[in-house]
Amino acid sequence: MFLYGASGHAKVICEILEAQGRNLYGLIDDNPQITSLLDYTVYNTLQQAAVEPEDEFIISIGNNRIRKIVAQKLSGVKVTNAIHPAAVISPRSSIGGGTVVVANVCVNVHSTIGEHVILNTNCSIDHDCVVGDFAHISPGVALAGDVHIGEGTQIGIGACVKQGVRIGKWAMVGAGAVIIRDVPDYAVVVGNPGRVIKMNQPE
Ligand SMILES: CC(=O)SCCNC(=O)CCNC(=O)[C@H](O)C(C)(C)COP(=O)(O)OP(=O)(O)OC[C@H]1O[C@@H](n2cnc3c(N)ncnc32)[C@H](O)[C@@H]1OP(=O)(O)O
Numbered sequence: 001m002f003l004y005g006a007s008g009h010a011k012v013i014c015e016i017l018e019a020q021g022r023n024l025y026g027l028i029d030d031n032p033q034i035t036s037l038l039d040y041t042v043y044n045t046l047q048q049a050a051v052e053p054e055d056e057f058i059i060s061i062g063n064n065r066i067r068k069i070v071a072q073k074l075s076g077v078k079v080t081n082a083i084h085p086a087a088v089i090s091p092r093s094s095i096g097g098g099t100v101v102v103a104n105v106c107v108n109v110h111s112t113i114g115e116h117v118i119l120n121t122n123c124s125i126d127h128d129c130v131v132g133d134f135a136h137i138s139p140g141v142a143l144a145g146d147v148h149i150g151e152g153t154q155i156g157i158g159a160c161v162k163q164g165v166r167i168g169k170w171a172m173v174g175a176g177a178v179i180i181r182d183v184p185d186y187a188v189v190v191g192n193p194g195r196v197i198k199m200n201q202p203e
Contacts, residue, residue: 001080002049003027003060004070006037009118010060013100014038016082025049027060056080058098059116064152064170065203068134071098071116079115087119096133114151132169150185152203170200 001022003010006029014037017024026041028049034042043049056078061067071079079098087105089095095107096115104122107113111125114133121139125131129143132151137143142160149155150169159177167173168185178192186200 001025001056001058002051003058004074005029005059005061005067006031006034006042007060007062009062009100011038012102013058013060013082014040016084016100016102019085020082022082025055051077054078058082058100060100062118062136064134064136064154067116068152071134102139108145120157126163138175170203172200 002025003013006027010027014024024040026043026049027037028043028046032044036042058080059067059070061070081095081099083101084103086103087101089107090109092109093107093111095113098116099113101119102121105119107125108127110127111129113131116134117131118136120137123137123139123141125143126145128146130148132149134152135149136154138155138157140158141155144161144163146164147161148166150167152170153167155173156175156177158175159173161179165179165182167183170186171183172188173179174190177190177194179194183189186202187196188198188200189196
């Protein structure tokens with residue numbers, strides 16, 4: 001399998017794959033200055049990497065919008081997950097293709113995690129949650145039960161979200177925020193209790 005994007009996030013994924021005992025052939029990145037990452041070769045193109053149709057990919061780019069653009073560009077390639085062996089995921093929950101689950105994540109019962117999501121270190125997703133495609137749940141976030149997170153939204157490091165709250169698409173919740181009310185699409189929200197400070201550009 002290959003990673004697309006030779007970033008800091010990619011280094012984390014490399015170590016998850018190593019912990020899973022999986023065979024990473026290398027990475028692909030548009031930047032010709034990058035030729036290696038950890039112990040792996042970085043190629044500039046799929047052709048240079050001699051990618052075969054059966055090879056699987058994870059898009060290892062932390063920026064949600066760029067991850068979506070690359071996913072659309074690569075539509076047709078096989079995607080796979082990377083799930084750290086120290087993550088605890090309910091057998092009654094589902095994880096979409098391309099999603100990365102870092103160490104010490106907990107996903108409780110009846111939660112649905114979309115495609116190309118990042119569940120970052122030590123975040124907790126409680127029962128009946130829905131996390132949309134291309135979202136990023138940052139390290140140490142706590143989502144209570146029945147929380148819905150829209151496509152492309154990032155929940156910042158250490159934030160927490162009260163049960164039943166709905167957060168729209170392509171929103172940004174600031175580091176350490178406490179979200180007790182619904183958040184509209186594209187809103188940037190900070191503080192305790194969370195308040196909207198500005199709006200992100202629509203896609
Ligand atoms: C492994 C990893 O690294 S995963 C990555 C994890 N990273 C994160 O979680 C980053 C989260 N990002 C943030 O919290 C950012 O501060 C954002 C996105 C909320 C805002 O960033 P920007 O758009 O650059 O806003 P900016 O820094 O200009 O701040 C705007 C105002 O909001 C305030 N503010 C910004 N972030 C926060 C926050 N987390 N909590 C409280 N107030 C905040 C600022 O103090 C500023 O207030 P002022 O106008 O009174 O001076």
